[in-house]
Amino acid sequence: MKGFRFSAVEAAIKKPGRLDLALIFSDLPAKVAAVYTTNKVQAAPVIISRERSENGSCRALLVNSGNANACTGEQGMLDALECGRKTAEALGLPDEELLIASTGVIGQQLPMDRFRKGIQPLVDQLDHGTLEDVATAIMTTDTFAKIERREGEAGGTPYSIWGIAKGAGMIQPNMATMLSFLVTDAAVDGAFLKSAFAEAVDGSYNAITVDGDTSTNDTALVIANGAAANPVIKGGTPEGDAFRALLHDLLLSLAKLIVKDGEGATKFVEIRVKGAATNADAKTAALAVANSLLVKTAFFGQDANWGRIIAAVGYSGASVEQQQVEIRFDDVVMASGGIFAGGDAEAAGTRVLQQKEFKVTIDLKLGSGEAAVYTSDLSYDYVRINADYRT
Known part of the structure; x- marks a missing residue:
């Protein structure tokens, strides 16, 4: 994947012995489109990222498992902002260019000493990690990492879309505990990216249920950095139609993997x-x-x-x-x-x-x-x- 780097570390946020803190970084300025939980009880990272993603651009995403940082009051907001700020500083970015996502137990404060120790190693390992590492780090009760890839072409220039997701319980997204992150090196018009992604989410993540529960932390987003150097993909064009179809197909495949990995599922x-x-x-x-x-x-x-x-x-x-x-x-x-x-x-x-x-x-x-x-x-x-x- 052109222009993206990934890393994941073990920060022992819930318990030791597993990757649980991850970073996605774009080497180039990038467009972003995001959809969040409709639950009226929302985690601190959802509140922060929803506001930051409104401008349609970002460079990085910090995500953890093991702790949802939901229903944690003012301290939870301060802690989420600190995690983002320290990560952005280590990357040389303004805070507003970094989004945050969390998943895990609701109602517990973040173990900030572990976050603080984990951020610099996370940044230092950006040249050595993979998107699969990130997919593994965001798992909670998932039994396997969920990752999909699609290839497209615009103006004769090839591009890729990669996506990961986590979720096995508390699943009935209304945009379940559910996170999904897509990265593409395609150059895409920002307004079109937003509409195409929302439509694809509605036909995929909004069409699955494991237990009828909608999480406080649901976050789905796509980051497009244009590193493929293709002509910008816009709506109302054959290239736009093809990109829209690839988005939907990739998200539906990830959504089905979530259901197949539903907690205790046999069917x-x-x-x-x-x-x-x-x-x-x-x-x-x-x-x-x-x-x-x-x-x-x-x-x-x-x-x-x-x-x-x-x-x-x-x-x-x-x-x-x-x-x-x-x-x-x-x-x-x-x-x-x-x-x-x-x-x-x-x-x-x-x-x-x-x-x-x-x-x-x-x-x-x-x-x-x-x-x-x-x-x-x-x-x-x-x-x-x-x-x-x-x-």
Whole structure:
């Protein structure tokens, strides 16, 4: 990746033995577009970065795991500002050109002595780290690092987009605990970058759920430094359309990895609602099914209980006519006209649910609205992981 450097160190922010403090640095002035949590309770780094990213430019990102620095009051704000200031000074940057992100336990003050010791080694190792190191450093209950790459071309000049993400629990982004950072050496118009990224986030991170929880720290951003020296990519052009498609494809792949790594998950499920009165209705119904604890536990138990699904659709708030609804597990029709398709369907549907990945299609037969949401099942391990999270 041209014009970017990365590093990660072990600062023992929560406990020793793992990378937990990371830095992304652009050698060139860069454009930035960002989307943050819609939770009204927001962590100090979200508040600071939201304000700084409004001007559409940045040079660096400091991120830690192990401590969310959320609900930490004035001291949390002061500590976040100090971490940013010391890092910016070590990089020779104004404070405003550095963004901050955190993930981890809510309500605990940052261990500032460990941050202070970690910042200079972090900067010193910029020539030796990788984006994969950063992806590893931002993990909490994740079981694997999530990283994706896409290649594009503008005006005959090739460029790359790389992205990383973390998240396994507290996942229902409304822009879950979820962080995602993209870097590209493409030269991109700032206004177009902002609109294209927001659209891509809405079709990816806003279309997944593990447990219906939206974090205080959700942050997704893309930094474009133009090091590829391509003609500037703008909206309303073939190059812009191609860049937009690459963004969406990369983010959707990362989003699906988050669901597949959902805490305790044993199933990856696409909930697709079609035939809705509107696209908004389709998404409302899909999210209701995807977040239903009864549905998710049925998936875990491989119980072809389509009744839980139609019940969730009915209470979702979407327009529904019971006698129109059709439900499929992959290609198996479980219900048609709102009525059970019979014992053979039950047996075939159970076989579908025994797979690690499958699709539930709900046809409301009311219009052309359509949406997909990606979710996981709910297992015993989800309870165990979250019961022991702070220990």
